[in-house]
Amino acid sequence: MKFFKSLFLTLLIFSCSNKEKGRWQQHVSYKMVIDVDAESRSYIGTQELVYSNNSPDTISRVFYHLYFNAFKPGSEMQVRASEINDDDRSISKKILSLDRKDYGDVRVLELLQDGAVLDIINQETILEAGLKNPLLPGEKTTLSMRFEVNVPQQIRRSGKDSEDGVAFSMAQWYPKLCEYDSQGWHANAYIGREFFGVWGDFDVTINIDKNYTVAGSGYLQNPEEVGHGYAELKKPYDSDKISWRFLAPNVHDFSWAADTEYVHDVVDVPGGPKMHFFYKEDDKYSKNWKIVQPYSVLFMQYFIEKIGPYPYKQYSVILAGDGGMEYAMCTFIGGVRNFESLAGVISHEIAHTWFQFLLATNESKHAWMDEGFTSYISDHAENEILEKGLDFANRRAYVDYFKVVRSGLEEPLTTHADRFSSSRNYGMASYDKGSIFLSQLGYIIGEEALSKVLKKYYSKYVFTHPDPEDFIRVAEKVSEQELDWYLMDWGQTTKTIDYAIKSVKKTNTEGCDSVTILMNRKGEMAIPNDVEVEFVSGIVKEYHIPLLMSRGHKPLDSGVVLLEPWSWAKKNYSFNICVDDDVVVGITIDPLNKSADVDQTNNSI
Ligand SMILES: [Zn+2]
Known part of the structure; x- marks a missing residue:
């Protein structure tokens, strides 16, 4: 009964949002x-x-x-x-x-x-x-x-007898x-x-040898007939095979795994789903698969808080397949892993639930909206929950991106996932450049607006296969900026960002001792800029240069000086600042390096 009630609610949510879109x-x-x-x-x-x-x-x-x-x-x-x-x-x-x-x-x-x-x-x-x-x-x-x-x-991804000795890893x-x-x-x-x-509803019955534990998408309908960690057996099995019946409401796929050696633990997420863990008793797995369980709960809570509600009552982390792969209400994770690797892959795969499963953009066409957004949020989750202490959780993505740009082999973000010329290019575009898409958007519209965008995007488009234009329209409405240029230049081209400080001259304008700072856009892609000026007295002043075609700018902290917007076609831009008795000792564009400026050597003087 509960199945139909939750199904009804989710269908109601998604038919409403569809109506709104006329889709x-x-x-x-x-x-x-x-x-x-x-x-x-x-x-x-x-x-x-x-x-x-x-x-x-x-x-x-x-x-x-x-x-x-x-x-x-x-x-x-x-x-x-x-x-x-x-x-x-x-x-x-x-x-x-x-x-x-x-x-x-x-x-x-x-x-x-x-x-x-x-x-x-x-x-x-x-x-x-x-x-x-x-x-x-x-x-x-x-x-x-x-x-x-x-x-x-x-x-x-799937098949029989994985390297970990799991008999059935059954995706696709x-x-x-x-x-x-x-x-x-x-x-x-x-x-x-x-x-x-x-999207739809799956009713799946698997008849299999009674020694196997079956894990997967969907709610088990007959736990007392199967046992295996789901419930106490009501009566002994009366044949060599048992029937496992699962119902999975409102999913777009169904996966399962089975093995005779699975250990099965169940942990509650406070206010959230039950998490099931299936792994092997073997020392190679059991220690880390046990320690990682409370962390997995924290990851689930983190994503619920940062993106939106998890609409199912169950999520399973299953030793199966290879690497890590996200599925409906579960993930398959393969390999003998140390704690950090296991926690990292679990964080990433759980985060996928929101982007690959609940929003479910066509990943073949826009893999970056899945892998990139997942990487962005899971890097933040890992930094916080695993106490990594990074000052900028997504830094690694920038390092990888710069390497591929230097190689001269970069391909546009919007390339069919199977048609990148190399796996490296697919990986960089989908994971790294897709992750930078969000962190750099935070630089453009402000971090607070970005976190609102993620929540709004999810609540508006859950269960509807949104596309890049849907996402950017949410970002535009939340930030009150025009951002089509960002989606187009970052998402569809390989144009790069490079700003430089060209010169600094002493002047006397507006009746004060001043300096004129001349900046130059060397890269083909434009972006708004933060500029930090340091004085010999120790004073640090911050300035913001909006991009004219954004027709707006991010909210500025108090004390940040808003300068005239910089129009796209003009490669040079200058502004004056009064120095009075002080002396300028340093000027830096984007001091936190959140824009993917490909040459940071010319960002400061
Ligand atoms: Zn992924």
Whole structure:
């Protein structure tokens, strides 16, 4: 009952915000039952999908993702990984060395629309089917299928028998309907990264050998029948397999993991969800996975406070997969890690919940709005909760960005996630330049306004797939500045910022002994500037130069002198300051180095 109540509330929230935007989005309701053969690491399943067409368009064909088909020689993933110019080559090598029994394979045996058999075209990781009855605007249809799956050896994100010895790391494990939005179908082949999906409700039943503990998205419906740390068993198992039934309301994906050796701890977040931890008793994991639990609670509370409410009653941290990857109501984390690495990856993956899961921008097109925003907020959370003592939590992102700029190989932030020329460029653009997008926005509109922007952006666009323009409009309204120039120059080009102090001359203007400071914009990208002037007497004065095209400026602390705005086309700008009996000893542009000025050697004199 609670499930439907919370579902109703969340649907209410998101239909209201959609109405306000005059936007629409599709809806799915999945019912899946799979029967797992744990020994051969395979399963057969049925899927009943009710697809609601909320678009103004008639849908005549549908597309599904079949992600596991990427894990076999000759796949787009393998070929691309073999050609890309860095670490991803190891993925190609791993796929090429698979035995046939370890290939990933998803076979859709039959697909029906409201009982009528559909013709299907299978193109590796994408399946296409023409509808017998085109789906009219405002109508729904039921698509049912039978499928069988051979779980691939775990190479990237999901699969069987991970390096940590986890039997099933099951992300992207079922035929998943592609998203259709105002920009059409997003039938992106699985080449390496980023996922996008349709919001809806998942009802998933997993039949598996009774020795396995299953962890994942969704609320377990029958804890007393399964035990395994969820509840006391009501009665002993009466067969070799048990059925695990999960309901996940209003999510756009469903993931699960299973192993016979999982330890299962549950911790309450005060005023928040229950956190479940699944890991192995082995000394390699158990110590840090135990110590990290209260920190994980603090991370969850930090993000709730800084961004907005977490709308589910559960979140699971699961030893599975590789690296760290965010999923619905859970994360998979792989590898033997020291405490700092484990806490850092947990912070990052929990933060993803807000950006990858609850806002869910199309990550293939705008990976920076997911990875970058996540990195920004998780760096701050780690600095505070792990007491790192950094004066500027996002500094590392700037260091990485400057390196790539110097290499001359930078690509625009807005590049399809699979089409960066190297993984390094993808990583720098998505994580670092995306994180700087926010910290530098704090420099432009003020830190207080930035924190309001994050909250407002979340509350307005939760469950709606916002895009970059949606974000910048929130920033514009909160800051009362025009910021389209920022989104365009930082988000769509590789133009760089470089301001310099050109000269300082003694003058006598406005009836006082003064100096004239001449500044020069050397970089192609403009930005507002803080300037700090230090006098021999020890006095420090601060000045702010707005950017004219912002048509406004950030709130200034008392004592900060507001100067005339600097227009974009003019590369030089000068201002006078009275010095009277004092002597200027130093002038610095952006003393806290929050703008990504690529040459800081000319920032002070
Ligand atoms: Zn991430």
